[in-house]
Amino acid sequence: MKPFSGELVFTEDGRITAGGEGFSAADAEEVLVKAGVGCGLLYVKLKEGENGNKERVLCRFTMSGLKSAGEFCKVVNFFIKTGKADIPDKPEMQNCAKCGRSLVEGMKECLFCYNRLSVLAQAGRYIKPYSKTILFTQGALVFATIFFLFTPLFNRYLIDTHLRPQTGMLIQITVIALGMLLARAMGEVIFILTARMFNRASISFANELRVKAYEKIQRLSMSSLAKRTPGDMIRRVMSDTTVIREFLSDMGRWAVDQTILFAVVMIILFVTNWRLALLAFLPVPIIAVAMSRFWSILHIRFERQWRKNSKSQSILHDIIKGIRTVKAFGNEETEIRKFSNVARELAEVSEDNEKLWARLFPLLTFFTGIGEFLILFFGGWMVLRGEITLGVLVQFTMFIAYVYNPLRFLVSFPRWLADCMTSMVKVFEILGEESELKEAILPENVPIAGGLAFEGVSFGYKSYEPVLKDISIDIAPGEMIGLVGKSGVGKSTLINLVMRLYDPNIGRISVNGTDLRDISQDYLHENIGVVFQDSFLFAGTIFDNIAYAKPGATLEEVIAAAKTANAHQFIMETTDGYNTVVGESGHSLSAGERQRISIARAIIKNPGILILDEATSALDVETESVIQDSLDKIIKGRTTIAIAHRLSTLRNANRLIVLDQGKVAEMGTHVELLKKKGLYYNLIMAQRQSSKTEVS
Amino acid sequence: MNTIGSIQNIDIGLLDSGKAEFYFTSGGFAGLKYDGTDYPHVTLKRALPVGQPSEFISVYNTENKEIGIIRSLSELSRENLDIVAKELDSRYYCPGVLEIKSVKDKLGYVYMELHLDTDKSGGHTKSCAVKDVSKNIRMLNEQSLIIFDVDGNRYIVKDIDKLDKASRKRLEPFMF
Numbered sequence: 054m055k056p057f058s059g060e061l062v063f064t065e066d067g068r069i070t071a072g073g074e075g076f077s078a079a080d081a082e083e084v085l086v087k088a089g090v091g092c093g094l095l096y097v098k099l100k101e102g103e104n105g106n107k108e109r110v111l112c113r114f115t116m117s118g119l120k121s122a123g124e125f126c127k128v129v130n131f132f133i134k135t136g137k138a139d140i141p142d143k144p145e146m147q148n149c150a151k152c153g154r155s156l157v158e159g160m161k162e163c164l165f166c167y168n169r170l171s172v173l174a175q176a177g178r179y180i181k182p183y184s185k186t187i188l189f190t191q192g193a194l195v196f197a198t199i200f201f202l203f204t205p206l207f208n209r210y211l212i213d214t215h216l217r218p219q220t221g222m223l224i225q226i227t228v229i230a231l232g233m234l235l236a237r238a239m240g241e242v243i244f245i246l247t248a249r250m251f252n253r254a255s256i257s258f259a260n261e262l263r264v265k266a267y268e269k270i271q272r273l274s275m276s277s278l279a280k281r282t283p284g285d286m287i288r289r290v291m292s293d294t295t296v297i298r299e300f301l302s303d304m305g306r307w308a309v310d311q312t313i314l315f316a317v318v319m320i321i322l323f324v325t326n327w328r329l330a331l332l333a334f335l336p337v338p339i340i341a342v343a344m345s346r347f348w349s350i351l352h353i354r355f356e357r358q359w360r361k362n363s364k365s366q367s368i369l370h371d372i373i374k375g376i377r378t379v380k381a382f383g384n385e386e387t388e389i390r391k392f393s394n395v396a397r398e399l400a401e402v403s404e405d406n407e408k409l410w411a412r413l414f415p416l417l418t419f420f421t422g423i424g425e426f427l428i429l430f431f432g433g434w435m436v437l438r439g440e441i442t443l444g445v446l447v448q449f450t451m452f453i454a455y456v457y458n459p460l461r462f463l464v465s466f467p468r469w470l471a472d473c474m475t476s477m478v479k480v481f482e483i484l485g486e487e488s489e490l491k492e493a494i495l496p497e498n499v500p501i502a503g504g505l506a507f508e509g510v511s512f513g514y515k516s517y518e519p520v521l522k523d524i525s526i527d528i529a530p531g532e533m534i535g536l537v538g539k540s541g542v543g544k545s546t547l548i549n550l551v552m553r554l555y556d557p558n559i560g561r562i563s564v565n566g567t568d569l570r571d572i573s574q575d576y577l578h579e580n581i582g583v584v585f586q587d588s589f590l591f592a593g594t595i596f597d598n599i600a601y602a603k604p605g606a607t608l609e610e611v612i613a614a615a616k617t618a619n620a621h622q623f624i625m626e627t628t629d630g631y632n633t634v635v636g637e638s639g640h641s642l643s644a645g646e647r648q649r650i651s652i653a654r655a656i657i658k659n660p661g662i663l664i665l666d667e668a669t670s671a672l673d674v675e676t677e678s679v680i681q682d683s684l685d686k687i688i689k690g691r692t693t694i695a696i697a698h699r700l701s702t703l704r705n706a707n708r709l710i711v712l713d714q715g716k717v718a719e720m721g722t723h724v725e726l727l728k729k730k731g732l733y734y735n736l737i738m739a740q741r742q743s744s745k746t747e748v749s
Numbered sequence: 750m751n752t753i754g755s756i757q758n759i760d761i762g763l764l765d766s767g768k769a770e771f772y773f774t775s776g777g778f779a780g781l782k783y784d785g786t787d788y789p790h791v792t793l794k795r796a797l798p799v800g801q802p803s804e805f806i807s808v809y810n811t812e813n814k815e816i817g818i819i820r821s822l823s824e825l826s827r828e829n830l831d832i833v834a835k836e837l838d839s840r841y842y843c844p845g846v847l848e849i850k851s852v853k854d855k856l857g858y859v860y861m862e863l864h865l866d867t868d869k870s871g872g873h874t875k876s877c878a879v880k881d882v883s884k885n886i887r888m889l890n891e892q893s894l895i896i897f898d899v900d901g902n903r904y905i906v907k908d909i910d911k912l913d914k915a916s917r918k919r920l921e922p923f924m925f
Contacts (some may be wrong), residue, residue: 091796091903092842103775110777113839116901157878164858164878164899172856353922360883475857697757741879 061112063129063139068372069097071111081249082130086122087515091115094121120155123517131559134523161485172474179262186254190247190448194310197247200240202317205451207233213444221725251306259298264481266290272578274490275554276514289483293545300473307462315459318452325448326441332427333453337460340420344464347413354406363400368395421461425453490556496573499565501580502661504530504691505551510560512550520546522715524560533693535703537733538712544696547712548664551694553577564647564662582660582691584684586667588644588651592636595624598650599631603658613658619683620649649683656687663688665695669702677702709733753861764808764817766824771832779836781808782786790815793836799889802841806833843903847872849916857897859886861896863904877902887922894924 062070067078078084082098095111114122117378132138149154149163157164162171182185207229209390215225219367267290270278278286372379372388379388432446504527520543528534536544549555550562554567562569571576582602590598599614600606611631615621623646627633635642635650642650648668655663665684669677681702688695688705697703709726711719711733719731726733754849766852770782773774781787797820806819822830848864860880866872877898879885885897907925909917 087792089840091901092839094839106774106776106789108776110780111792115842116898119901155900158879165860165876167856169856225790317877356922363883443767445841471856478856 058543061125063125063132063138067109067132067136069129076133078129081133082107083133084126086119086121086126088518093119093122095125106224108747117155117250122467123515124519130519132164134559146605157224157569161487167478169474172477172481174479175485177555179265179484180258186250188255190306191309192248193243198241198310198314198678199317200236201320202314203236205448207236209442209444211444212447213442248306248544252302255298255301255305258301259294262484263294263479265292266294266480269483269486273486274488274489275549276489277486280516286483289479296476297473297480300469304462304466304469308466311459311462314455315463318455318459320575322449322452322456323623323638323676325445326435329428329432329435329441329445329449331430333424333456334450335427336420336423337456337628340417340457341460341464343417343420344461347417348465348468350413351406351410354402354409358399358402358406361395361402365392365395367400368392371479403610421457425428426449426458428453429620470647490553490574491570492574493571493620496576497567498573498576499562499567499648500661501572501577502530502692504528504532504562504565505662506566506696507547507562508563510550510557510562512546512557512559514546514553514555519558520551520715521557524717526710526717528692528694528719529707530692531686531690532707533695533705533711535699535700535706536694536696536708536712537703537736538718539736542712543715544712545666548666548694548696551662551664552581552583579658580660580661581664582663583660583666584652584655584657584668586649586670588647590635590642590647590650592634594629594632594634595627595630598635599653599657602654606657610657611653614653615650617656617683617686618649618652619679620653623649643676644659645680647670648672648676648680652680652683652687661692662695663691665693667696669697670698700740762815762817763820766819766826766829766835767900769819769829769834770831771823771825779832783816790868791816793840795837795841797897798841802837806837817843821895843895843905844872846906846912846916848913849919852919859903861898863896863903875902882923888924917923 059072060070062068064070068075069078069084070576071082079268080099082095082100084095087094087096092113092115094113097109097111099109112122128138144370149156149166150244151166152163154165155576156162211226211229215222215229270286270290316380319330319334324335369392372392379385428449432441432449435441436443436446436510461533505526507526510521510524511519512521524547526534536547538544546555550557551569553574556570564572591601596608596611596721599611603610607629612621615624615631624631624633635647652668665688668684669680672680677699685705695703695706703709704723706718706723710717711726711731713732719726719729719733727737764783768784768842772780772782774779774789778790779793780787781791788808790811792809792813794807794809795802797876803822804820804823807820809915810816812924814869819825819833819924822833825833844865844867846863847866850862850864851860853860857880859882860876861879862874862891864872864874875898877896879896880899886894887897888894889905892908892910894909896904896906898904906920909920
């Protein structure tokens, strides 16, 4: 079968047809994806091949076809294993119902069919609790604006009716002036009150979005979280919600008011004198187009400046973080040059932008004033000819400001709205994401102290890259299992499945005969203790860090855990004992001390299952023996799964499981596996050889 | 006196191109016969895919172990070169951009319509979306630029100056 252009089909009767030629999936061992750069290929490993050549290319594809290829592999491989074509696992790939394109990882909606209306509809759902405040403030703002509109009308009335020598009366002027003052004051009072109400609502709305996004991140599965970087998630929770708040309080608040103001003023002007109104309106389209173009040029240019700035900051951050390496290699001059170049480029772009701003802004202001000039010139001429009164002219000149201010606002509004909607999309993506780990409707929270069983478990972080293949292991209650194998064979993946950070693609994992998927996640995590290689301590006291696993733990429990973990001694040597603040800006602890705190944290809740993921790998031999001593104490009677780079630390394991290429390659005690002289024996010999070399 | 080993004397495992015989298996994979050993499925990897795509091509076996390095494609015979070039082309897929027909910025993504040099009949137009443009549209040097879309496809603009004026203008905001 040769690579082809066309359809690749797998039918329920187990036939694979590619490029017109077909064969039975029963003749295949496995279908696999081989990733290239910007493309990939799908191939089959046959049970028997011509001249021993068992591998055949089925098709090549661009990255847009990667997910389809992965799904194809999953379905065909399931068929090869079980003889069934209906895979129980839901497909990882989803397609857009509208355009058929596959959805981007982590997104529920199609990028190409996503529209602004659907974003606004989503925003509407979240903003609903604040709708009364928003409607009230918008209405009040319009009301306040009407008060401001009285000023030109009063002016016109005052000039035309009372500002006449000999006929006008001071009392009438005083009444009108007071009326103007009152209208202005009323407008300002309403402005202040609505601003406070609106800002409070927008801050609460943004804060609620922020908290909901953070809550969602906490509840998402590891597979969902792994699709995004920590920086990306922090930006969505903090920066994007801030953009939304700023838009609402700075721009959104004025949107209705300014639109109505613009429309009402135009109507008043046309009703008063349509010819002058036309003159006032004449430059409006030109100014609107000019402003829109102006903002778009500035946006592109300032975006470029922002990116240059961001690049220089990132170089600076990188160099300062790695200053020790820079100095050790004597590369100070190179780094100075590198930063100077970026800083110079930034200065050049900034200077260009400032020049442009300095040139364009006065021009724009000048053109905005043209309407006023036209009104004064032609209006004055009409006054002289007696076609309009002086009051009407004054009213026009005053109203003209009410036209151009909203115009400036309305022209820049779409840009602000677009930025806000971009941030909304990012926040809604998080809020709308469903956890891939489903919580059991009626959880069976069996005691987590019994045995663990893996039954035909296959798993891959991506469907086309299986990490674990058909794993079946029975672990007895209280048994200690050592997981051994080269890096990347799936050891950490296996314990991730035990912790139910992910669910298997095929097969099941059970505790005391109950599937992990039928146990509530909170209950499961309460009963599993974990010690990782990189013992992360949160900013807080040592007490807080140990009690982190068991909120509400007493000091007695914390001390007991610390003593079991051989941590009590060094904790008491610090000035503040268990009150000592640790974390990034706290008391500095050695790697061994941090690890002992994390061991104390793992055992304080007395877990039925204990997981040790390279718990001593980052430590020196002397510290390792202290930690090992504390580990030996805590694993007694607990079902324990331990991964260790140094195989000597697994000497107490009841059984060792050697993983190779995602499969269980060997299983047995240390002595049994040594006698077997297989993979484990080779690993031991390689380590002995390397220790000998180090010693000599 | 201690003798310091020179880095230039380290054997990087260069293949003797005279002893190498590349071929395609009936299954469609590239194979290599070298120094009496047959490797029926090899993977070719460029050490510098962007700067020097024709030099230092590493040859791997199915266990992901390096068999050796081809210093330069120019050292290969015509037959070997055809096979290696074909295999590299199918492993590294990065079509060139002939024209940028449109660029739209919508809701945090940049949507591009690109005319690509994917075949001899004048190429084809592809719509793609790019997320986080500062990371996914990158200048490779003064002349060329690479675009990564949301699916992981890559497209290269080999020479920005050779693009038409409208395409250059559309690309301008991303050239930094």
